[in-house]
Amino acid sequence: MKLRSVTCWLVLLATGAYGWATPPEDAEQGPLHLLVVTGGHDYPTSFYTLFESPGEFQWDHAPSNHEAFRSDLRGKYEVLVLYDSSREISEGEKRNLTDFVRSGAGMVVLHHAILDYPDWEWWWRDVVGGKYLLKPENGKPGSTYLHDQEISVEPVGKHPILTGLGPMRINDETYKGMWISPKVQVILKTNHPTSDGPVAWVSPFKDSRVVYIQLGHGELAHRNAGYRRLVHNAILWAGNRLGP
Template identity: 55%
Template structure:
């Protein structure tokens, strides 16, 4: 009896260890914007991350995302998806799964208030509003980025110099928790933050246009940290 109990316990420990060691299952959504193939290096060589890339129009049409993925990484740039696709995305987040929004995915769904205001905490302004000019961008800016919040996502990143694209004039929610900032004049300042959504872990990283960012060791670390944290690790 005692021996059987011990065997059962060992089985439980083994199952728990296997679960802890299982890689975070990541769906990387692309489409609507071109990018350098160096982007894929962000997901290579990590035993704890298993990523699959699925470009539009298919990623939200293959059935319930909750069953197959732990974290969504968005590197797409789209405005329109069907009601059923929105529901799939919403169900995924409502269930507590993780989200990482990278660079030009910040432009997504500017008309979807729930998405911009409650989840991402930012909106791309295609037109000026009563209080704000429209959003602008600038390529190839050398920026000094520094950490403003000690957080699992910024672990190992004190400050970084990076050549990347800046965005300025996004609407930003007062409820975002800024992780990284730059003082660069062509940027809004916040370049990475935690979204306001409370049911799941949302990380937004404005950086990441091209090869210089994709291959930057600190950027690679930042994206990996974001995926692991969003996935509850």
């Protein structure tokens, strides 16, 4: 048994199936490797169905940001999907997360993950391009949320993430009073009065492809065909598998 497992390791190393360092450039090179990060906020398991795409996505789940960023992620994953709501992060974890997003790898930030690291200005200002204000800040009141809203959403301009997406209706939670960077490219908006308007944007961050999607609170959103397409496209784009 021991000899056999050693042989397997040698075969894997020789074929490059283990520890590959160069991210695949297209689907022919295999599935995109995702790390999905949760923790700090409840969610229904319907969330996991967003990544059920055999052959396209291969994903690992980290149930906390501490577990996700305790080691160097470069070369292991091509796209980070954040669905956590984390306030605390150690210096070592910060370094691993920073190294990852500076390495050209992609990131999709979903819904309440915009509450992450309010004290880490570079993170929310330059990387995510927005911040949910947990308390009043610089004369701006705290952000607000409202569950179970029927929202009409429409695409803005052209972007590969919008491929196959038209106007859609979704029952979801809205956020209002966020700080949104004037440098983001808004790709989806709503005119619902309890929302800021932009519900998905591409960050101006240059080192990697970063997308934020405000939608996605619960099962009704997770099972909404338009939302599923949106998240799917965003992951493909962040992973350099969709469009320029």
